[in-house]
Amino acid sequence: MKTIDDLQVAGQRVFVRADLNVPLDGTAITDDGRIRAVAPTIAKLVERGAKVIVASHLGRPKGAPDPAFSLAPAAARLGDILGQDVAFATDTVGESARSVVAGLADGQVAVLENLRFNAGETSKDDAERGAFADQLAALADLYVGDGFGAVHRKHASVFDLPQRLPHAAGDLIAAEVAVLKKLTEDVKRPYVVALGGAKVSDKLAVIDQLIEKADRILVGGGMAYTFLKAKGHEVGISLLQEDQVPACLEYLARAEKRGVEFVLPVDVLVSAEFPDLKTKAPANPGTVAADAIPADKEGLDIGPKTRELYAAKVADAGTVFWNGPMGVFEHPDYAGGTKAVAQALLDSPAFTVVGGGDSAAAVRLLGFDETAFGHISTGGGASLEYLEGKTLPGLAALED
Numbered sequence: 534m535k536t537i538d539d540l541q542v543a544g545q546r547v548f549v550r551a552d553l554n555v556p557l558d559g560t561a562i563t564d565d566g567r568i569r570a571v572a573p574t575i576a577k578l579v580e581r582g583a584k585v586i587v588a589s590h591l592g593r594p595k596g597a598p599d600p601a602f603s604l605a606p607a608a609a610r611l612g613d614i615l616g617q618d619v620a621f622a623t624d625t626v627g628e629s630a631r632s633v634v635a636g637l638a639d640g641q642v643a644v645l646e647n648l649r650f651n652a653g654e655t656s657k658d659d660a661e662r663g664a665f666a667d668q669l670a671a672l673a674d675l676y677v678g679d680g681f682g683a684v685h686r687k688h689a690s691v692f693d694l695p696q697r698l699p700h701a702a703g704d705l706i707a708a709e710v711a712v713l714k715k716l717t718e719d720v721k722r723p724y725v726v727a728l729g730g731a732k733v734s735d736k737l738a739v740i741d742q743l744i745e746k747a748d749r750i751l752v753g754g755g756m757a758y759t760f761l762k763a764k765g766h767e768v769g770i771s772l773l774q775e776d777q778v779p780a781c782l783e784y785l786a787r788a789e790k791r792g793v794e795f796v797l798p799v800d801v802l803v804s805a806e807f808p809d810l811k812t813k814a815p816a817n818p819g820t821v822a823a824d825a826i827p828a829d830k831e832g833l834d835i836g837p838k839t840r841e842l843y844a845a846k847v848a849d850a851g852t853v854f855w856n857g858p859m860g861v862f863e864h865p866d867y868a869g870g871t872k873a874v875a876q877a878l879l880d881s882p883a884f885t886v887v888g889g890g891d892s893a894a895a896v897r898l899l900g901f902d903e904t905a906f907g908h909i910s911t912g913g914g915a916s917l918e919y920l921e922g923k924t925l926p927g928l929a930a931l932e933d
């Protein structure tokens with residue numbers, strides 16, 4: 534892959550595909566880790582006299598403008614971090630984008646509105662995606678891919694656009710790939726993978742591959758309930774991917790056959806309601822055994838026995854890769870499982886990699902020193918799919 538150093542950027546319009554998909558509370562950014570992570574690439578381009586156009590998705594709007602997913606707060610925060618004014622286009626390829634880009638002087642930066650306000654960005658139809666990529670390409674002379682968190686998406690700005698412009702990888706992508714590559718080549722064993730989070734269907738597929746690579750797989754968060762169901766337990770109103778139950782059964786059987794330890798929660802915190810993440814009003818969860826979740830309750834965190842069990846399972850690890858919070862950590866009553874696993878990683882002598890926008894945010898929001906971990910990846914799904922050995926569209930497109 535070419536790097537920024539291989540591009541002549543002075544005076545050129547450089548399109549930087551970043552991942553500014555940060556957690557928001559209204560318009561307030563609750564964790565700006567992903568913005569800070571890409572800022573050095575942007576600063577380097579500024580210093581070299583480029584006209585920098587930054588683009589990203591935020592959340593999953595449905596292909597049309599939706600103010601709740603505006604990138605305006607992220608643009609403002611990027612300006613604070615860079616210490617310079619950052620222009621903001623209120624659309625992505627329309628009148629505002631064209632005039633903001635036309636007004637850029639060398640060394641200036643603009644952020645475009647959310648790429649996913651356009652249906653072409655995420656379309657499965659090559660022609661529709663291509664047409665949107667053509668519109669994006671008209672805005673720029675060069676392309677820098679640095680949105681590591683989105684490289685697993687075959688989206689217009691990630692996959693089609695770099696095929697239309699001279700391109701290179703940004704410094705964040707280069708650094709992420711360097712660390713994750715080590716985990717695929719010479720991993721120190723026992724290799725423990727801890728998985729949680731809410732993007733259940735994305736991550737179940739990953740387990741299929743990890744069974745071939747890991748020595749131990751610990752499952753928590755929203756992921757756990759489909760496995761508990763596969764083991765014949767009722768999961769009440771917990772997050773469940775019913776259609777994946779047969780696949781989970783197959784994974785459990787294959788793990789056993791291969792001697793991979795597959796560890797599921799033995800107890801969980803439950804409640805009849807999802808907690809109020811705004812007011813953080815006390816949720817008063819109950820603790821139940823994982824095989825005794827009441828029909829009207831949902832599991833929202835791993836319980837105290839599971840926390841101890843998972844800590845013991847990482848204590849002698851050589852390498853730990855952790856993706857996805859163990860519970861709804863945004864509420865203090867359900868942050869304990871995620872906290873316990875983060876602490877267990879720090880207490881372990883293992884090389885520890887934390888992957889995922891939400892996992893990384895959780896580590897910081899719960900007060901851990903992020904530099905104490907081996908590596909904090911900005912990619913959740915992206916880092917998992919990289920470890921699976923998949924060809925990632927956003928990396929493949931940067932390769933030639």
Ligand SMILES: Nc1ncnc2c1ncn2[C@@H]1O[C@H](COP(=O)(O)OP(=O)(O)OP(=O)(O)O)[C@@H](O)[C@H]1O
Nearest residue numbers: 730731732754755833860861889890891892913914
């Ligand atoms: N038991 C649960 N039920 C419902 N939601 C849960 C549960 N456990 C964790 N979550 C939620 O999962 C979300 C994070 O999941 P996600 O899969 O997005 O994590 P990530 O991999 O770190 O991030 P990303 O893939 O977006 O980079 C959090 O908002 C958390 O509240």
Ligand SMILES: O=C(O)[C@H](O)COP(=O)(O)O
Nearest residue numbers: 552554682683890913914
């Ligand atoms: O949060 C992430 O994992 C990335 O920003 C990708 O987001 P997506 O899962 O909505 O494509």
